[in-house]
Amino acid sequence: MDIVHGKELHYEELGLKHRGSGLAFKHLFLGEENTPENYLFSIARQGDFYSPIHRHTFDQFRYAYRGDVSIAPDLLLHEEELCYHPEGVFYGPQLDEWGERDVLVLQFGGASGKGYLSFAQIAEGQEKLKEQGRFEKGKYHPAGGGEPKDSYEALWESYSGHPLEYPAARYHPVIVSKPDNDS
Incomplete structure (x- = not known):
C-alpha cells in the first residue's frame, strides 16, 4: 500500500459532466473496476454544483470537510457533519452556489451487489x-x-447493456450525523 499525504495530491478535474461542472477530486483510494466491491474514496472540491433528485445503485458517505453541502432543499450538511446515502434512496435536488467546499466522499457497491462504476x-x-x-x-x-x-x-x-433496476431502499431517508447536537 502506498501512503501519500493529502497535501501532496493535486485536485483533478475529470471531465465528467453528467452532473455538470464544478467538481475536482483528490483520489485517496480506488477499488478494482468490474467488481461488486469497487469503491472510491476521495476529497471532492465543489464549486457551483447542481444535481436533480436521484438515487444510486451504490452506498455513499459524505463528510463536509470544509464548508456546507446541499443534500436537498431542506437538508444542508454542515461542516464537520457526516451523511449516509443508502443505495436506492432518493435525495436532492442539490444546489450549491455560494463558493467552494471540500467533501470527503466514499462510494462503494452496496448490499444489492450491483456494484459501483469507476x-x-x-x-x-x-x-x-x-x-x-x-x-x-x-x-x-x-x-x-x-x-x-x-x-x-x-x-x-x-x-x-441493460435497463437499471434500482435496489429497494433499506433505510429512509438519507441519514445525517450531527456531532454538535447535545440532545
Whole structure:
C-alpha cells in the first residue's frame, strides 16, 4: 500500500459532466473496476454544483470537510457533519452556489451487489452517449426527443447493456450525523 499525504495530491478535474461542472477530486483510494466491491474514496472540491433528485445503485458517505453541502432543499450538511446515502434512496435536488467546499466522499457497491462504476467507466460511457444525445442539469437527453433520464442511470445502462433496476431502499431517508447536537 502506498501512503501519500493529502497535501501532496493535486485536485483533478475529470471531465465528467453528467452532473455538470464544478467538481475536482483528490483520489485517496480506488477499488478494482468490474467488481461488486469497487469503491472510491476521495476529497471532492465543489464549486457551483447542481444535481436533480436521484438515487444510486451504490452506498455513499459524505463528510463536509470544509464548508456546507446541499443534500436537498431542506437538508444542508454542515461542516464537520457526516451523511449516509443508502443505495436506492432518493435525495436532492442539490444546489450549491455560494463558493467552494471540500467533501470527503466514499462510494462503494452496496448490499444489492450491483456494484459501483469507476470514474473511468463513467467517462467512457459519457463519450459514447454524447454521440447520441446531451447531458444537461444532471439529466441525459437522447437525440430525437426521447424521454430524459437521470444521467448516472443512462451511463449505467450504457455500460451494462441493460435497463437499471434500482435496489429497494433499506433505510429512509438519507441519514445525517450531527456531532454538535447535545440532545
